[in-house]
Amino acid sequence: MQQQRPSAEAGEAGSPSRPTLESVAERAGVSRATASRVVNGGAGVREALREKVLRAVEELGYVPNLAARTLVTRRNQAVAVVVAEPESRLFSDPFFAQHLRGISRELSAADNQMVLLLIEEQRDYDRVGRYLAGGHVDGALLFSLHSADPLPEMARRVGLPFVVGGRPGWPGAESDRDLVYVDSDNRGGARLAVQHLQSLGRTRIATITGPLDQTSSMDRLDGYRDLLPDGDPELIAEGDFTPEGGMRAMSELLERRPELDAVFAASDLMASGALRVLRAAGRRVPEDVAVVGFDDLESVAAWTEPTLTTVRQDIEGMGRLMARLLLRRLTGPTPGPGPTSVITPTRLITRHSA
Amino acid sequence: MQQQRPSAEAGEAGSPSRPTLESVAERAGVSRATASRVVNGGAGVREALREKVLRAVEELGYVPNLAARTLVTRRNQAVAVVVAEPESRLFSDPFFAQHLRGISRELSAADNQMVLLLIEEQRDYDRVGRYLAGGHVDGALLFSLHSADPLPEMARRVGLPFVVGGRPGWPGAESDRDLVYVDSDNRGGARLAVQHLQSLGRTRIATITGPLDQTSSMDRLDGYRDLLPDGDPELIAEGDFTPEGGMRAMSELLERRPELDAVFAASDLMASGALRVLRAAGRRVPEDVAVVGFDDLESVAAWTEPTLTTVRQDIEGMGRLMARLLLRRLTGPTPGPGPTSVITPTRLITRHSA
Structure with a gap:
């Protein structure tokens, strides 16, 4: 780890006397304009001069004047x-x-x-x-x-x-x-999830949505509805993308439709909450109720019990x-x-x- | 949720023509100096004028000139x-x-x-x-x-x-x-942990430290040593404040000193890892091995199995x-x-x- 020692120029605490661009130019033996060009990342300065200026900047502990620099370059990086x-x-x-x-x-x-x-x-x-x-x-x-x-x-x-x-x-x-x-293909991803559940022979497929004021939640719900156009609205419960929200929604669904045989949860965290509630209710996963999540979060999907079938989106x-x-x-x-x-x-x- | 509608003054996309301080002053019917004082948070402007300026700012969608403002006020908030x-x-x-x-x-x-x-x-x-x-x-x-x-x-x-x-x-x-x-009283906190383990009659007390290039880790280790000045160095293992680090350190300790009867882990997350290793090794907690953590993290200490005795620091x-x-x-x-x-x-x- 690079450690910087206190520099003499840093001056007294509370009132540091900052080295100026002029002092940099003087120490480097170049004009103020040249020093300015180097400091502000401009082109057209010979490499040897550039190095002299940068050495002077380093030695004096010079920092470009802040806001003024922004006014010139319009770039903060x-x-x-x-x-x-x-x-x-x-x-x-x-x-x-x-x-x-x-x-x-x-x-x-x-x-x-x-x-x-x-x-x-x-x-x-x-x-x-x-x-x-x-x-x-x-x-x-x-x-x-x-x-x-x-x-x-x-x-x-x-x-x-x-x-x-x-x-x-x-x-x-x-x-x-x-x-x-x-964005990721939320709607298409939801269709993949429901298709998979249908291919397993599931017919009473519930869904736990995200908060419905977010488009990702709406799009995933649309994907679910694409494949279940005449679906039972009582099989839809709104969650909030958290494990607790998934637990609440799963409890509601079990109460309203105890005969459900599958759940598509619109996030892995909600799916993990749903798994907990299903386990507590004595439902076997996937035998009694199959569960599919969404996200494929590194630290979640492979660690639930049982591990989670899910729709992967490339978050990073x-x-x-x-x-x-x-x-x-x-x-x-x-x-x-x-x-x-x-x-x-x-x-x-x-x-x-x- | 407050929604702002596109304002006409925002101009064409890509090349917004920004309203100036002059246009604010003109619209508010005040001098440029007065407008400037209001915009930059200065005192000494009558409330009625202040309100006029602020209304003009709002109506025009004016934003103070950026870097220039910082040059004047030297405060970014x-x-x-x-x-x-x-x-x-x-x-x-x-x-x-x-x-x-x-x-x-x-x-x-x-x-x-x-x-x-x-x-x-x-x-x-x-x-x-x-x-x-x-x-x-x-x-x-x-x-x-x-x-x-x-x-x-x-x-x-x-x-x-x-x-x-x-x-x-x-x-x-x-x-x-x-x-x-x-800082929190890391050394005193560690002493509380070890005292508690000693008061339970434990005599082979191990510790899992944090990374020893951080003072909090060093101070907690010093607290442990204060009460065990002649302690066995083989009862000390370095972790890294993560659950995985706690697992590794606990495995090392069990291998080196299988007869240990207590562990002070310098963080709750490391303690949670240690609990997992102890369970896998068939050691009962607290009967065979008593465990104390450090932090009292909201989402951790009360949720481990068994729940964690720990040293609370007021992190927030x-x-x-x-x-x-x-x-x-x-x-x-x-x-x-x-x-x-x-x-x-x-x-x-x-x-x-x-």
């Missing part, structure tokens, strides 16, 4: 990631860890700083909006948006390029030519894609007509629960 | 939280969620934005250092530092006020009058304290001589494992 979820969910649902890992690796590779901003409560929106407007980041990745989420409009208003994770659900999004989003890959699309947007041409979307495929992973 | 842990641990160890919850609540209450920056690899330090130097935050909270961590020096070098979570372990920290840190409270001390530092006088430290008490919570 930093991207905000805004997650509209309470930190209790962010930290307990491995989905987010996998998603953020993809984002942070891609940003790192492009030497961009990931700046994570959480939205816990309604009043946090204004503050986050202010930070996004404050010139601290070059762009934003927005995810876990709910249907009337103000974040995209906030970013747009201040001219901040952004990419959305998940199909946008707000009115007018379909015809918004400036919108870029990444979606994170990487979001980051890549945003970085391209920050440097490239304006996008063409209509929203740009990248839909990543899903596939069925068969384990023991179905 | 934002605080960086830098966590030197891979995101795999950050998201799987509930310690961090509880700690961040305390920090984010306290910052929120003071209308400050929490800006989370993760350090995953060595090369991330430079990028994070650049962001800290970039004028994007007013101060920083640094935690999970390892002994030769460059972050404090980086922050100091750019004159950024910071508060450290955990006793600093680097050379010279004891006499650094500019240092502020928050420490987060709040760190935030409060930093906010005070941003506005208040320079600290007095010697490092400022706040050590929060620990206490024993007795459940079934010991």
Whole structure:
């Protein structure tokens, strides 16, 4: 680990006298303009001079003047990631860890700083909006948006390029030519799950949905309905993507339709809750009730008892894609007509629960 | 949820023409200076005028010019939280969620934005250092530092006020009058754990430590040694604060000293791993081996089988304290001589494992 020793120039605590660009130029024996060009990443400086300047920067502990630098370069090399979820969910649902890992690796590779901003409560929106407007980041990745989420409009208003994770659900999004989003094939994935249950001969297939103000939940429910167009509405229960929500929904379903023989849970965490309730109710999985999840979370699906048959989506890959699309947007041409979307495929992973 | 509609002033996508401070002043019927004072939070503007300006800001969708605003106010109302842990641990160890919850609540209450920056690899330090130097935050909270961590020096070098979570372990920290840190009474807590095991008549008490390049691990080991000054070194195994690390350490201990009758694990997660290994080895807890953890994590200690006797530290409270001390530092006088430290008490919570 690289350890930096206190430098004499750091000055007295509380009132550090910062070295100036002039002092860097003087020490390096170059003009102020040359020093400025090197410090601000401009081209056209000979390598030998560049090295002299960088050595002087290092020796003096010089840091470019902050806000002023941003005014010149208009680039922070930093991207905000805004997650509209309470930190209790962010930290307990491995989905987010996998998603953020993809984002942070891609940003790192492009030497961009990931700046994570959480939205816990309604009043946090204004503050986050202010930070996004404050010139601290070059762009934003927005995810876990709910249907009337103000974040995209906030970013747009201040001219901040952004990419959305998940199909946008707000009115007018379909015809918004400036919108870029990444999603997985939620509807197709749900169809895979139900098809698999039907191929096993199951006929009373229930579903536990995610929160129905999120498009991923709606799309998975649509996929379920595609294959069960005349399905019994009492076989549908709404969860909230947590294990506890899955438990509650499974209990409701068992009470309403004790004869059910299969469940498609729209997330692995909800499926894990459902498995617990089925076990407690004395139902054998998969013999009495077959269960299919959604996500294929690394730390969940292979560890439930029995292990979980589930629909795999490439969570880390979606994170990487979001980051890549945003970085391209920050440097490239304006996008063409209509929203740009990248839909990543899903596939069925068969384990023991179905 | 508050939904903002697209405003006409936002202009064409891709090239929004931003409203200026002049247009705000004109619309509000005030001078540019007055508008500027309101926008930058300055005092001395009559309430009626203030409201006119704010209404114009809202109507025009004006945002203060970014970096320029920072140059004037020198305040971003934002605080960086830098966590030197891979995101795999950050998201799987509930310690961090509880700690961040305390920090984010306290910052929120003071209308400050929490800006989370993760350090995953060595090369991330430079990028994070650049962001800290970039004028994007007013101060920083640094935690999970390892002994030769460059972050404090980086922050100091750019004159950024910071508060450290955990006793600093680097050379010279004891006499650094500019240092502020928050820690819990790790050594005293470890003594409580060992005393409790001794009071149960246990005589072959092992310990599983955290990574020994972190002061919290060292302090807990010192507490253990305080009560077992002539202890058998073979009863000490190093873990890494994860359940898997606890499992590995417990297996080593059982192999080296099968006759052990108690274990003090320096974290609840490691204790949960140890319980699993003991169960697999056919040892009854607490009859054959009594186990005490450390942390009292909400989602862990009360859920292990058997439930975990542990040393409680106020994790959320420490987060709040760190935030409060930093906010005070941003506005208040320079600290007095010697490092400022706040050590929060620990206490024993007795459940079934010991």
